[in-house]
Amino acid sequence: MSITPRSGSTPFGRLRTHYEESRAVCPACGYEDEGGEWRVSTTGRRVEYRHRCPSCDAVDRRELRL
Numbered sequence: 242m243s244i245t246p247r248s249g250s251t252p253f254g255r256l257r258t259h260y261e262e263s264r265a266v267c268p269a270c271g272y273e274d275e276g277g278e279w280r281v282s283t284t285g286r287r288v289e290y291r292h293r294c295p296s297c298d299a300v301d302r303r304e305l306r307l
């Protein structure tokens with residue numbers, strides 16, 4: 242009797258979605274600020290993300306409802 246261990250099924254999760262959301266692309270000039278700073282502020286049940294483009298200084302705002 243021999244048992245061969247199965248390998249290759251590592252659960253990766255869905256952290257990649259987080260990565261893609263944290264990547265900011267400026268809507269004004271198209272500058273891609275990978276790992277750019279998002280300022281997060283919460284107001285009640287909403288979360289507001291703000292990102293300032295280092296290239297053209299435009300502010301991108303995104304709002305999430307919890």
Ligand SMILES: [Zn+2]
Nearest residue numbers: 267270294297
């Ligand atoms: Zn820009």
